[in-house]
Amino acid sequence: MLDHLITHDDALRMVPTDRNELATAIGRLRDELRSLPKDADPTRTRILTRWIGIGQMSMGHHDEALTFLRQSLDIAATTGNTRAVVATGLNLADAHRYAGDAQSADALYRRALNTARNQQPELVDYALQHTGKHLMERGDLTGAQAHLQEALRLRIAKEDTELVKSTQAALDRVEMLISQAGASAVAPADPGEWSRQWTTWLQSRTTTLTPSRWAQDFPALRDALAGITAHQRVHPRHLRHQHDQSFPPVLLAAMAKEAEKAVATDGYLHNGKRNAAVGDAANHFAAQVDLTAVVSRSTGLHVEQPHTAVYIAYTEGQFLDFHVDEAGFGEANLILCLRHERPTGALRVSATVFINTDGYLECALAPGDCVVFDGALTPHGRTPLSPGESVTLVSFGFRACNQATHTPTNLPAAPR
Template sequence: MTATSETGELSWSQRWTTWLRERTTVRSGREYWEGTFPAISEEIMKLDRNMRITPRFVADHDLFTLESISGMTEEAVAALRSEGFIHNGKWNAPVGPAALDFVDRHHLSELVSELTGVDVEEPQGATYIAYFEAGGHLDFHLDDFHYGEVNLIICLRHVVPDSTRNPSATVFIQSGGYRSCPLETGSFVLFDGAFTPHGRTPLAEGEEVILVSFSFKTKSRALWNVQDAPSAPPTRDEIEAAGTTIGAGAGNGN
């Protein structure tokens, strides 16, 4: 997400994120969703209808082996140590030569085009992401449109203690409900971050997650058009403000 505008107004993604976080959280178990999801399903369907690609979770792929991603993993650990900063509750660090080499060596844009069925350009953005502390999480949100139409997250390392019963996972909300993707080393997800609410559930004690995220623009400019993107429902503050205004107006009329 980006910061608010100079006028203090929330962006499209921030308005949706605010609405989502008033009604959902990655900290809730599956039983919570069975009772809560029907109340938000109609709005989620509006987002689904605008997705440029269908989210895809791949647990195993020939390219993303431990050996093929080892260079990025080493680079990520070093970058997070020396240049890491906390953003939205997670650690971030810039990618370097190892990530750029991975993109070129494995023809990443061609692979993403093949997997999504949508032709994409070379990655326009990339970053290392990490979670190290117990309880660390990222609540549901939507990305700004400028991040691109396709997001690829590859798991570089996921350390899970043997005693952990519920490891942290990347999670999504779709019209079909709540989907959990327990990314392990080498597995990945492809999704449209602007129209697919996503986040990460809390880490257990001793758990560690390191990811690399790539964003892609599609070659089809038609998919850049978001003029028909659904407006976010009113937040609770907006509903309360509207009620106050109506009440004040009624009083002035007496």
């Protein structure tokens, strides 16, 4: 539908052959989508939303790409079209990858590949191809090579010259990167696997669910985490509204309203809470407020403008257990509270919590409060919400201006 207007750049990412022509074509698809009657065949809606999402992804419009592709995937799942679930799931994974959310992308790639192997074998080569590119970008060159080699074998068997050419181009790039890494061709450690191993170890030793365990847990955790905390680019800082930092109330209110609608209509479950793509209100907030100055002033780390953001919503009983993020979100994270409702007289309220060298740091964020931290190297989570309690947040990801000097090396492996 838009194939002729999309190509791949040197990094093998989709880009427009002509931005104006692609934008016009996307506009026509959106007009058709809006004109569909309410009782229209959901198949047409699924196809239109998928291609609008692919087009927006190629244009670099990450939030719109995520919104449309998620809608298309939901329709595919609801109608029981497993083939479309795999294909659109791969597109949505690509959109998360392009937006810098490697963790969400990884889960979607794994799910699509598993579904293809079990239910849609004719799509296994596509799933391997997309997953291989994802692994290549994360630095897991050995894993990328294995996935692409399997895809190549399957595509040679299909006798599809164009597919073989596409996979060979990806495999050539991986092998070039391996060669550049050194004559020994040893690929660097997989940062995603490193994060997962540490998260697994943390959750086997402590939990946000039972703060009464923390004092008992901490001494062993402190010693094990010393090698990580020594590399932190940013130490957690709780910035209180109108005391440490003041944000315009009208902009906070606009984001809170947008977040509530986004979570209700397009929210998706992720790690036990609801996430949703940000929209115009969050983008306007980031354009009007100098968030780079907030991060730099409070942490000493000079960062670029936020490259990614997401709304997060919790309701009663939900929590987020201790974990460390994958590196793709950036060297600094800023979580800003948009809304926190709790019953009057509640004995305990939910808080964002960190493990640092001194113990556990709980940050009960009020609306307008924010916390800045290094998500990839600071174990963090959220304590459970009490009955009647709800929290809405927006999280921004920042990359350091000079990443070369802030990329840690020789990080310790998770204890066994």
